[in-house]
Amino acid sequence: MKAPPLPLAEAQSRLLALAPSLPVEHRSVAECLGHYLAEDLLARRTQPAAALSAMDGYAMRSADLPGPWRVIGESAAGHPFGGEVGPGEATRISTGAILPKGADMVLLQEDSARNGNELSLTGEPPQPASRHVRAAGMDFSSRETLISAGSRISPAQIALAIAGGHSHLPVRRRVSLAVIDSGDELVPPGHLPDLHQLPASNGPMLCAMAASLPVDIRHAGPVADELAELVRALDAANSSDIIVTSGGASVGDHDLVRPALEAVGASIDFWRIGIKPGKPLLVATRGSQIILGLPGNPASAFVTAYLFMLPLLRAMLGASAPLPKAIPARLAEPLAQGGSRMEFLRAIWDGASVRLDPLQDSGALSPLSRANALAVREAGAEAKPAGTDVPIYLLENGGIA
Numbered sequence: 001m002k003a004p005p006l007p008l009a010e011a012q013s014r015l016l017a018l019a020p021s022l023p024v025e026h027r028s029v030a031e032c033l034g035h036y037l038a039e040d041l042l043a044r045r046t047q048p049a050a051a052l053s054a055m056d057g058y059a060m061r062s063a064d065l066p067g068p069w070r071v072i073g074e075s076a077a078g079h080p081f082g083g084e085v086g087p088g089e090a091t092r093i094s095t096g097a098i099l100p101k102g103a104d105m106v107l108l109q110e111d112s113a114r115n116g117n118e119l120s121l122t123g124e125p126p127q128p129a130s131r132h133v134r135a136a137g138m139d140f141s142s143r144e145t146l147i148s149a150g151s152r153i154s155p156a157q158i159a160l161a162i163a164g165g166h167s168h169l170p171v172r173r174r175v176s177l178a179v180i181d182s183g184d185e186l187v188p189p190g191h192l193p194d195l196h197q198l199p200a201s202n203g204p205m206l207c208a209m210a211a212s213l214p215v216d217i218r219h220a221g222p223v224a225d226e227l228a229e230l231v232r233a234l235d236a237a238n239s240s241d242i243i244v245t246s247g248g249a250s251v252g253d254h255d256l257v258r259p260a261l262e263a264v265g266a267s268i269d270f271w272r273i274g275i276k277p278g279k280p281l282l283v284a285t286r287g288s289q290i291i292l293g294l295p296g297n298p299a300s301a302f303v304t305a306y307l308f309m310l311p312l313l314r315a316m317l318g319a320s321a322p323l324p325k326a327i328p329a330r331l332a333e334p335l336a337q338g339g340s341r342m343e344f345l346r347a348i349w350d351g352a353s354v355r356l357d358p359l360q361d362s363g364a365l366s367p368l369s370r371a372n373a374l375a376v377r378e379a380g381a382e383a384k385p386a387g388t389d390v391p392i393y394l395l396e397n398g399g400i401a
């Protein structure tokens, strides 16, 4: 008897359990954007290393308020004042410059008047007195954890790592991914198809979804619906960490992904999951290689890539949270009751509410390209009135990782 389709969460955890842990390498910080940090990153220095001024003005002792003061020198960024500020004394100070010894306050130049070296208060003194002073260690202290292992490295984190004294970061090596289009009806992109044909669009879409991750991608096909052809394509991708096929995953006479996987000695981990679109998803392994057989319908391929291919890549790259996160969103219109599978409906989120695309056929690309969210309808869910919250997955930039 055929096994029933696996529930989504179970299928995802079975796939992620297969993800091998890739070796760690030390990569130049500037080349780490989009990688995941392999170990906690500790600060090698304190920032600011000493108390700094946050404004242009004068540094003095708050005990000497309301002045006047005598200006005895200057502390500029990169050129600290060598002496000490005593009672009734002040130094000129610029933004980012070290607060001179003895001073604990910065008076804005707009709140002061200077005549030669005589300085007087003309506006309000800072409240509290330390308002324009950045304390030593305000940002971070030496040995503090700057970025946790498993975080995806962002532009701000590149800056933080550099400020923390790092030139290289520990990250996993790049993943190699082979994407194969399969189907007799497919013609390569750019070729004008006959009536019985269509351009192979899934492969380039899947490559584009993964492109912003540190992944080396090879694209092959379209491969004909012949066992020998598929076997040749799978063998040609032998050295890739992951193979992703699309099409031929279902039960038709020409759906050859399963027999081809068996022919190359791969073992099927699971086949068919309880989601719509995307039911015929197939997961297999050949040694340490993981093979994802995605369904051929474009929306099915997209949804399974979003829920399985990208999380698998993230997990292999060391992400602490590889699965996408849903947020609640208010329905702009009523939602009909659910069917037997959990659904991922192509939807538009406008920042206030979510509206389903009227065309939900898994063979249609136009709703997928309009969508900026996938709205979830649980299996067997009751009909919901407008205004109810449903979980949605935001497709940032159309679903790139």
Ligand SMILES: Nc1nc2c(c(=O)[nH]1)N[C@H]1C(S)=C(S)[C@@H](COP(=O)(O)OP(=O)(O)OC[C@H]3O[C@@H](n4cnc5c(N)ncnc54)[C@H](O)[C@@H]3O)O[C@H]1N2
Pocket (backbone or CB within 6 Å): 181, 182, 183, 185, 186, 198, 199, 200, 201, 202, 203, 246, 247, 248, 249, 250, 251, 252, 255, 277, 278, 279, 280, 294, 295, 296, 297, 298, 300, 362, 363
């Ligand atoms: N009797 C049944 N029929 C089907 C079932 C089922 O359970 N019983 N499942 C349906 C579901 S659900 C899906 S999803 C599809 C998926 O089937 P396959 O993975 O075998 O995909 P194909 O049949 O090869 O193709 C489906 C559709 O997608 C087009 N396609 C395929 N590859 C590409 C590509 N690279 N780029 C663009 N378009 C592609 C293909 O031309 C077909 O139109 O099966 C249902 N059937």
Ligand code: MOO
Pocket (backbone or CB within 6 Å): 275, 276, 277, 278, 279, 280, 295, 297, 300, 362, 363
């Ligand atoms: O699950 Mo299929 O993916 O409904 O179209």
